Amino acid sequence: MDNKTVEEEPESQRKPWQIRYILLAILIFAAIFNAWLFFGGGS
Incomplete structure (x- = not known):
């Protein structure tokens, strides 16, 4: 559960980060x- 959330967070936050x-x-x-x-x- 923690691994999935951590792996899905940076990928989804990679675009809005800029x-x-x-x-x-x-x-x-x-x-x-x-x-x-x-x-x-x-x-």
């Missing part, structure tokens, strides 16, 4: 950009 990573990078970049604009543009 999309999730890109989405996370965009989210962090947007947050930093927003903070930079708020601190830099506000002043």
Whole structure:
């Protein structure tokens, strides 16, 4: 049971891994950009 779940998890998570990573990078970049604009543009 554990072996099947472990073997089926990485294969199914191999594709969304890239999309999730890109989405996370965009989210962090947007947050930093927003903070930079708020601190830099506000002043």
